[in-house]
Amino acid sequence: MYKLDRNDALIIVDVQNCFCPGGELPVKEGDKIIPIINKYIHKFQKAGAKIYATRDWHPPDHKSFKEYGGTWPPHCLRGSKGAEFRSDLKLPEETTVISKGDEASVEGYSGFDHTDLERKLKGDGVDRVFVGGLATDYCVKHTVLDAVEKSFEVVLLTDAVKGVNRKLGDAERAIGEMVKKGAKKATLSEIA
Numbered sequence: 001m002y003k004l005d006r007n008d009a010l011i012i013v014d015v016q017n018c019f020c021p022g023g024e025l026p027v028k029e030g031d032k033i034i035p036i037i038n039k040y041i042h043k044f045q046k047a048g049a050k051i052y053a054t055r056d057w058h059p060p061d062h063k064s065f066k067e068y069g070g071t072w073p074p075h076c077l078r079g080s081k082g083a084e085f086r087s088d089l090k091l092p093e094e095t096t097v098i099s100k101g102d103e104a105s106v107e108g109y110s111g112f113d114h115t116d117l118e119r120k121l122k123g124d125g126v127d128r129v130f131v132g133g134l135a136t137d138y139c140v141k142h143t144v145l146d147a148v149e150k151s152f153e154v155v156l157l158t159d160a161v162k163g164v165n166r167k168l169g170d171a172e173r174a175i176g177e178m179v180k181k182g183a184k185k186a187t188l189s190e191i192a
Contacts, residue, residue, distance in 0.1 A: 002130075002155065003192045004047035009126040010040055011111060011147075012053040013133030013140045015089050018075040018082035020134075025075040027135045027162050031086065036160045036188060037132055038090045043191055045092060050124050053091055054111035054133070054143065057083060057099035064107055078102060096120055110142035118150055128153040130186070132160030137174040144178045154183040 018024045020031045044051055056076035064070035076083040078099070085091060098117045101108025111117050121129065129152050131144050140161050147154045156178055163171025179185060 001190055001192055002186055004044060004049050006048045006050075007125055008044070008047065008128045008130065009050040009052055009121060009124065010044040011117075011129050011131045011133075011143060012037055012041075012051070012089070012091075013111060013131060013143055014054055014056055014076075014135070015086050015133050016055055016076055016082065017084050017086060018056070020086055023075070024073055024082050027164055030134050030162050031088075033132065033134075033160050033162055034086055034088050036157075038088075039188055040130070040132065040157060040160060040191070041090055041092065043188075044130075050096065050121075050126060051092060051094070052096045052098055052111075052117065052120070053085065053089075054098045054100055054115075054117070054139070055083060055085065056108065056139075057102040058108075059102065059104050061104045062101060063105055064101065068104075076101070109139050110146040111139070112143065112146040112150065121152070126152070128155065130155045130157055130191075132157035134162060136161040136163035136171040137166075138164060141174040141178060144183050145181055148178075148182045154178075155186050156183050157187065158185050159187040
């Protein structure tokens with residue numbers, strides 16, 4: 001059981017229109033985690049803990065796009081409808097938004113990659129982060145691994161993630177890798 005306090009933070013990774021059904025790069029059932037994330041948001045708000053939300057915020061010539069040598073179709077173009085957070089995601093006004101992948105030459109899978117996320121977390125006195133969002137096997141995994149590497153205590157919210165699974169089992173393998181590197185796992189019922 002985890003008891004939340006002001007030194008905790010919830011990091012919501014890339015719950016954007018692009019990555020949900022109907023988007024340019026949809027994660028199967030990616031929208032199904034939103035009601036669960038909203039419950040986490042409520043718990044973190046009640047505890048006075050911080051809430052962060054990362055988003056892909058790509059320029060039109062981003063290196064991850066197929067036409068520029070990447071593996072993905074164009075997605076999350078900054079300022080576009082696809083790059084917006086899902087309207088049913090109940091982000092509080094005080095949420096700190098972290099834009100990533102906003103430089104054409106930077107992949108930006110991790111919320112820490114060429115952003116000020118680490119500085120903001122440390123400035124807020126955060127020592128433990130709880131991570132959920134999209135997608136388990138890409139941006140969630142890289143954000144979790146970087147958080148571990150930067151000496152945060154990290155808890156993966158397994159009921160608040162969905163994977164792309166380009167290869168069958170990718171999401172499960174990603175969870176295994178995160179745990180092996182030091183992340184813990186939890187679900188909503190384990191957060192006091």
